[in-house]
Amino acid sequence: MxxxxxxxxxxxxxxxxxxxxxxxxxxxxxxxxxxxxxxxxxxxxxxxxxxxxPNREALLKRISDDSFASVAQGWEKRSKHRDVYKGLLKSLEQYLDYAQTHPNLFDHAFSVRRDDARRFPEDFRDRQSPTFNVIADKLAEGMERGLFRRADPWDVAMTLWGLGHGLIALYRAGRFNYDEKQFRAFYLKSLETAFDGIKQ
Structure with a gap:
């Protein structure tokens, strides 16, 4: 043996x-x-x-950067769904997963003003955000295939992200009388409503 x-x-x-x-x-x-x-x-x-x-800020930035890279990998996998629409929805659902699994990191990354934060539109159009790139690329693919109305994919990506983030921030602030399961259903339904507005 x-x-x-x-x-x-x-x-x-x-x-x-x-x-x-x-x-x-x-x-x-x-x-x-x-x-x-x-x-x-x-x-x-x-x-x-x-x-x-070199300092605490550099350490916190590295934590955020590493987290973004990890989340981007998950978004990329989910976005490869054969159905472009479902791939987008799955990716944005993972944003909610991230917020619920790592709420403190989520707050630091997206809800606190930071001098080193990426800013729209320049930093995002320069593809400096690994997570945002996934959404913008999937939208561009959908537009190219005639599934979505032609528009600037970066602007549409920011609109969708703003919707998702706003709902999550409100939920975390106690503005919903929903449990996690109920909020997830509302979150996804809201995104589906938004997608209906860009479909051809």
Whole structure:
């Protein structure tokens, strides 16, 4: 009988720092992420963090950037549905999934004013947003195939994103008397209504 040992790759110090900071963010929001708390979680001194991240803002930005990249991969997979319309709806549903799974990270990424935030239209048209690119590209594909009315796909993508984000923000602010299941149904129905307005 052979016994196999599975060796997990060791995390580098920056990876450990990011993992610890992400856990703090998930549990207590951006205010909970301090260099001291992260250092304690990793087992290093606070000064050691500065060898990898110049300041707290850089650490928070990296958490957001990594999260966007991960979400974009999921959006890309869902958007590849053979039905362009359903691919778009699935991608925007994942935006809700992200908000419900990581509410503190969602708030920091989209509801707090940040100097380094991407701004519409220039940054988005320059394809600096991995998540937004998925929606704009899918809309452009639908327009090219005659499924959607011709328009600027970037403008339409921002309109859809604004609708989805606005509903989620209102729900998180307690403005809906719905449980999560009821809100999800309302959210998707609202997006379907918006899609009806751009269909050919």
């Amino acid at each position: 052979h016994v196999y040992t599975v060796y997990m790759p060791r995390l580098s110090t920056p990876e450990k720092i990011l993992r610890a900071a992400r856990k703090l963010m998930d549990s207590g929001g951006a205010d909970a992420v301090s260099m001291r708390r992260v250092a304690e979680a990793v087992g290093i001194t606070p000064m050691a963090i500065y060898r990898h991240f």
